[in-house]
Amino acid sequence: NAGVTQTPKFRVLKTGQSMTLLCAQDMNHEYMYWYRQDPGMGLRLIHYSVGEGTTAKGEVPDGYNVSRLKKQNFLLGLESAAPSQTSVYFCASTQQGEQYFGPGTRLTVT
Amino acid sequence: GEDVEQSLFLSVREGDSSVINCTYTDSSSTYLYWYKQEPGAGLQLLTYIFSNMDMKQDQRLTVLLNKKDKHLSLRIADTQTGDSAIYFCAENRGNQFYFGTGTSLTVIP
Numbered sequence: 021n022a023g024v025t026q027t028p029k030f031r032v033l034k035t036g037q038s039m040t041l042l043c044a045q046d047m048n049h050e051y052m053y054w055y056r057q058d059p060g061m062g063l064r065l066i067h068y069s070v071g072e073g074t075t076a077k078g079e080v081p082d083g084y085n086v087s088r089l090k091k092q093n094f095l096l097g098l099e100s101a102a103p104s105q106t107s108v109y110f111c112a113s114t115q116q117g118e119q120y121f122g123p124g125t126r127l128t129v130t
Numbered sequence: 131g132e133d134v135e136q137s138l139f140l141s142v143r144e145g146d147s148s149v150i151n152c153t154y155t156d157s158s159s160t161y162l163y164w165y166k167q168e169p170g171a172g173l174q175l176l177t178y179i180f181s182n183m184d185m186k187q188d189q190r191l192t193v194l195l196n197k198k199d200k201h202l203s204l205r206i207a208d209t210q211t212g213d214s215a216i217y218f219c220a221e222n223r224g225n226q227f228y229f230g231t232g233t234s235l236t237v238i239p
Contacts, residue, residue, distance in 0.1 A: 061231060062229040063229040070225055110173065120175065121175075
């Protein structure tokens, strides 16, 4: 039981490039989330999903898109990366009020 | 985000108790949480309390909830150097979770 995994662990992008971050969970959780963590700002919710095929906007959704084609996977896409998207990205899944986090993806946009 | 507030830093001596405080905003939050984050790692769920409780104890951890003042605290008894980390409180509102900015706990040997 791997819990929540994220791919890749690190990435450097140039401004304007695109990429997809993958989150996978093997706990059969319905709810999945993408957060970004920036110094002094805690975690901020980007998008979330309450089940396969559904997505919803969080607090800071601009510049990001998500898809939940399979229950176990939640993808976060950056279509045209900007330096302001330099951050650590965390995925989480939730069942019955308990939220479990992945190890994070450190993204740098130059 | 969303006005869940914590102090930024706390230092304690090894063996003492640590108390980390948090104020939250939504009196209708169902659960309130404490997470621990070690350097380079994700957040680890430490404990949580249901909003109709005022205290929860789990080994060295004690959570106190004052709903009237919207105040949550985490007490760590007999603090060890391995407890050095950033601690986040969080509340849930519907399907979303809102986190404080985190309290960096330093344990002095």
